[in-house]
Amino acid sequence: MKLLTRKVVGLTGDGAAAEAMRQIDPDVVAAYPITPQTEIVEKFAEYVAGGLVNTEFICVESEHSAISACCGSSAAGARTVTATSSQGLALMHEMLYIAAANRLPIVMINVNRALSAPLNIHNDQSDTFGSRDAGWIQLYCENVQEVYDTTIQGIRIAEHPEVQLPVMVCLDGFILSHSMERLELLSDAEVKDFIGAFRPRTNLLDFDKPITLGAAAMPEYYFEHRFAQSYALDRALERVVAVDQEFGAKFARSYGVVEAYRMDDAELAVVTLGSLAGTTKFVVDRFREEGVKAGSLKIKLFRPFPIEAVAAALKNVKAAAVLEKAISPGAPGPALFSDVLGALYHQGVKASLISYVAGLGGRDVPPKSITRIYNHLQQIAETGRIGRILNYLDLRGWQ
Amino acid sequence: MSNKMLEIRWHGRGGQGVVLASRFMASSAIRENLYFQAFPFFGPERLGAPVVAFTRISNEPINLHCAIEEPDVVVVLDPSLLGVVKVTQNLKASGTSVVNHAGIPQDLKNGTQRRVFAVDADRISREELGRVMPNTPMVGALVKAVGLIGLESVFSEFEEQFSQRFKPELIRQNLNAIRRAYEEVREV
Numbered sequence: 019m020k021l022l023t024r025k026v027v028g029l030t031g032d033g034a035a036a037e038a039m040r041q042i043d044p045d046v047v048a049a050y051p052i053t054p055q056t057e058i059v060e061k062f063a064e065y066v067a068g069g070l071v072n073t074e075f076i077c078v079e080s081e082h083s084a085i086s087a088c089c090g091s092s093a094a095g096a097r098t099v100t101a102t103s104s105q106g107l108a109l110m111h112e113m114l115y116i117a118a119a120n121r122l123p124i125v126m127i128n129v130n131r132a133l134s135a136p137l138n139i140h141n142d143q144s145d146t147f148g149s150r151d152a153g154w155i156q157l158y159c160e161n162v163q164e165v166y167d168t169t170i171q172g173i174r175i176a177e178h179p180e181v182q183l184p185v186m187v188c189l190d191g192f193i194l195s196h197s198m199e200r201l202e203l204l205s206d207a208e209v210k211d212f213i214g215a216f217r218p219r220t221n222l223l224d225f226d227k228p229i230t231l232g233a234a235a236m237p238e239y240y241f242e243h244r245f246a247q248s249y250a251l252d253r254a255l256e257r258v259v260a261v262d263q264e265f266g267a268k269f270a271r272s273y274g275v276v277e278a279y280r281m282d283d284a285e286l287a288v289v290t291l292g293s294l295a296g297t298t299k300f301v302v303d304r305f306r307e308e309g310v311k312a313g314s315l316k317i318k319l320f321r322p323f324p325i326e327a328v329a330a331a332l333k334n335v336k337a338a339a340v341l342e343k344a345i346s347p348g349a350p351g352p353a354l355f356s357d358v359l360g361a362l363y364h365q366g367v368k369a370s371l372i373s374y375v376a377g378l379g380g381r382d383v384p385p386k387s388i389t390r391i392y393n394h395l396q397q398i399a400e401t402g403r404i405g406r407i408l409n410y411l412d413l414r415g416w417q
Numbered sequence: 418m419s420n421k422m423l424e425i426r427w428h429g430r431g432g433q434g435v436v437l438a439s440r441f442m443a444s445s446a447i448r449e450n451l452y453f454q455a456f457p458f459f460g461p462e463r464l465g466a467p468v469v470a471f472t473r474i475s476n477e478p479i480n481l482h483c484a485i486e487e488p489d490v491v492v493v494l495d496p497s498l499l500g501v502v503k504v505t506q507n508l509k510a511s512g513t514s515v516v517n518h519a520g521i522p523q524d525l526k527n528g529t530q531r532r533v534f535a536v537d538a539d540r541i542s543r544e545e546l547g548r549v550m551p552n553t554p555m556v557g558a559l560v561k562a563v564g565l566i567g568l569e570s571v572f573s574e575f576e577e578q579f580s581q582r583f584k585p586e587l588i589r590q591n592l593n594a595i596r597r598a599y600e601e602v603r604e605v
Contacts, residue, residue, distance in 0.1 A: 028444035028453065140459060161482070193482050197456035198440045200447060293482035300480045380459065384483045 026202050031165045031194035035127045036061035038169035040071055041209035045096035048076035048087035053139045054191040055103040055129040081106035085113040092122035093231050095221030104131035104145045117184045118153030119247050120231050123176035124184040131191040132379040140380020141191040142343035147353045153247055155185040155254055156321040158291040162199035165189045167271055173213045174261045181254045190293040255322045275319035278331045284313025286395040289358055290341040291317040294383060301388040312392055323357050329365030336399035337370040339391050343377040370404050376411035387411050422475040423565055424485040428504050429494030432464045434552035439470035442556050446474045448570030454479050467502050492559050494551045499523055515562045517551045521605055534562040536602035545594040553591045554598035561599045568599055
């Protein structure tokens with residue numbers, strides 16, 4: 019078994035997540051392999067077999083069992099990590115709510131993949147957007163370096179005594195999971211030092227302080243429980259910021275809850291998340307070369323949604339589009355678009371905002387397609403007329 | 418895409434180590450302190466079926482996360498693909514093809530200024546490794562054709578990556594295959 023001894027390496031997104039997990043050395047990992055997450059579980063199983071980690075690795079028969087085992091181990095005070103994707107996450111659905119409501123700081127790496135039907139193993143964000151109301155913190159990654167860093171940060175965020183909530187680290191299937199990129203690793207000691215020891219405030223095995231988890235709550239109390247959980251998630255935002263800043267101070271890499279790219283004087287902006295944020299930056303640079311005041315906004319933290327940061331970044335633009343890889347059938351708009359719109363309304367910001375759904379089921383989103391979004395925004399900025407709000411990029415039959 | 422970035426598209430058949438070659442070429446760029454990305458085209462994977470993979474190498478961090486549309490270079494690991502797959506599709510007018518071919522490959526210039534390099538990687542791998550495994554020699558040929566990465570960087574990266582997986586004998590054979598392809602590749 020070969021250990022990585024260099025700081026600068028080439029790893030896939032899955033490989034980077036597995037390497038972070040090895041360095042984190044969780045007490046418990048319960049996971050079930052699913053494309054395109056498989057390499058994470060394979061690699062980690064090798065680490066367990068090779069004695070490189072002290073983790074209790076639980077081989078389960080399904081994702082429902084994986085997250086159930088995680089809930090049990092986390093409640094018992096064990097640092098717990100899992101990984102899944104798409105149908106696997108969907109199968110976990112009922113337990114996701116239980117993990118969050120019981121304030122169990124599980125870290126899950128989810129490799130974003132489309133949901134059936136039709137069966138599709140490729141990338142979009144339908145899976146984790148479908149879990150957006152489960153009460154988990156959701157962080158999206160733009161590149162492989164960010165996958166590695168966010169997995170390590172995720173432990174600190176989840177386990178912070180004032181957070182105590184599960185965290186999903188989301189990376190785009192294949193585009194990141196199977197793409198090898200250059201990244202810089204921390205040493206094992208740096209990771210150990212940064213995450214520290216897990217000291218749960220309560221645990222089921224502490225017989226001196228017995229607690230009940232998973233009890234029933236009648237109408238007299240259920241509402242308060244749910245509000246408390248929601249309040250905790252809102253409050254987690256400042257902890258996400260603080261952990262990222264500490265990470266940045268120590269290791270010179272920091273991401274923020276949003277990243278405003280060339281937004282200072284921007285008149286046109288595309289708001290997006292995940293690996294699309296990178297391709298969008300490339301397009302922004304091209305428009306800037308032509309003197310067009312284009313910018314982009316990356317949503318790193320999707321739950322809790324950074325309302326103020328999003329509104330502040332967009333307050334001066336003439337036109338903006340939200341670009342996302344998920345569709346919300348029957349809704350007034352897709353999930354990220356609706357959140358951005360809500361954030362602007364909250365903060366009293368008026369912007370001409372349109373929606374673009376793109377890349378479902380792994381359809382490639384090249385720069386020339388994103389260029390057309392900026393061209394559309396130019397038109398809106400010039401005419402002042404928004405026209406059609408919901409748009410679909412590179413969709414057959416859509417004009 | 419820009420002068421600072423080299424975009425490579427790899428063509429081969431399932432089982433020839435196309436993805437491995439695309440990744441190995443990319444990670445060799447570490448030695449030159451360059452940035453890189455390598456990713457397969459995610460289609461159905463079957464032994465012997467045409468396979469495509471991509472490598473980006475750049476002197477600055479790479480923001481792009483999409484397929485390569487207009488490659489600077491195409492590398493063809495299997496000569497039998499030439500009549501089957503349009504390997505030069507969307508290759509830049511100033512682009513380069515590097516082909517595993519025993520003779521003179523059919524016209525890949527299509528009336529353009531594109532450069533074409535050929536090397537008999539099947540024969541080299543057969544002689545050096547005892548079996549047809551054109552992926553490592555084709556990296557040697559590619560490095561010679563595009564010049565971006567030094568042969569020494571490729572050698573040290575190969576040893577670093579495979580020294581624990583391969584016996585020293587196999588490492589030496591692969592390095593010989595890479596060196597021979599580097600020396601024997603010729604512009605058509």
